[in-house]
Amino acid sequence: MSGYVSDAVIRRLPAYNRHLRELEIEGVAQISSQELGERMQLTPSQIRQDINSFGGFGRQGYGYQVHELREHIRKTMGLDQAHRMIIVGAGRMGRAIANYASFAREGFQTLALFDADPEKGKCATEELPIYPVEEMAWRVEELAPDIAVLALPAEHAQETLELLYEKGVRAIWNFAPVDLHYPRDMQVVNVHLSDSLHILSYKMNHKDD
Amino acid sequence: MSGYVSDAVIRRLPAYNRHLRELEIEGVAQISSQELGERMQLTPSQIRQDINSFGGFGRQGYGYQVHELREHIRKTMGLDQAHRMIIVGAGRMGRAIANYASFAREGFQTLALFDADPEKGKCATEELPIYPVEEMAWRVEELAPDIAVLALPAEHAQETLELLYEKGVRAIWNFAPVDLHYPRDMQVVNVHLSDSLHILSYKMNHKDD
């Protein structure tokens, strides 16, 4: 049990969490790999192998305890801990993320936004402060966020990452359409919206396969 | 040359397009897999194999013509054609997408938004109409979009997809945190923001690997 967790499994962990949460809400206490597989559109064998790789409990002839399994996954993903976020770039995307309530509910608290033009887009009813980028260096030291969201123009993403690294930030959630370079001890996850839309476009052009 | 294009390559196509575009802007006319590999953080061999799989010409002892290669990739991805989009859900995310200028520049035109409460969020300076969801059925027939963006609560995503399918929409860009079921002749690409953030959280908890 509980050995090396492969990349492929890590990418599926959030889906497990999501589906198990639904099951909990529905009041399902236990489930078999067969049934879970149908819901998640995965083969039962893959589910068994996945779950086994990060700590295999599951009772033979019985299935998995929904709550127990979910708690284990949540802990593995670090979702039992609170996270402090800042958002760099207060355009529509930055503000949309800032106000996406479910992140806060899951323990990802947004502390502040930064923008080159802090006045823009004031209309939205938000209680979060928008600071000018010039203040970022010292404010970051003060706020001590552990995650920074990059929702700014591609051309400023790399330099911003470097400043944030200097100030102690070690995790980046990047929405800028650029491939960043970063030190080994920094964690970066990209959300390349444009890429994603282009893949849809590709698939539309190749319905046959 | 030009045989089966693997899924892994398809996911990398947008990155190729992005980097080649940058090279074009910089005025670079030709490039070797070696040099491109450094920029993209891929091994030169992978780049050569990738490019070869979707029609590879590149001149031996010379490299690839930047413009020619990019045009080929753009055509492969269907980016030479215009696309008509509607957005279902006019919350912050929906409106952020609607106003993301670069999509329009790339030929993805947003025609309209739909929302259960069409009055909400009127402050943003937008020229796009927001229609009530009740009108979706007939409006979709009239507008004839080829892509629908789902930026609505998870619980309404599946039924909306089904209605859209009925009305002829065959491509979905899904932002709702749910795994949709859909017919074989429909193309769906997911942007699971929450999942992506959770993966970042996981990585922060496992810096060692």
Place this chain on the structure above:
DNA sequence: CAAAATATTTAAATCTGTGTTAAGATTTGC
């Protein structure tokens, strides 16, 4: 200008990670 050296892609072979299948082991429920 021809021949050798260099750079670079192409194509085939190998390796690695991931998913699937199948056999074995454990628990449940009657």
Place this chain on the structure above:
DNA sequence: GCAAATCTTAACACAGATTTAAATATTTTG
């Protein structure tokens, strides 16, 4: 206690990435 259900583990198969060898183009040099 036995049959059915279900997980666990190991073996197998496949896709994707890397390495190696071969082919071809360009540049250099005498």
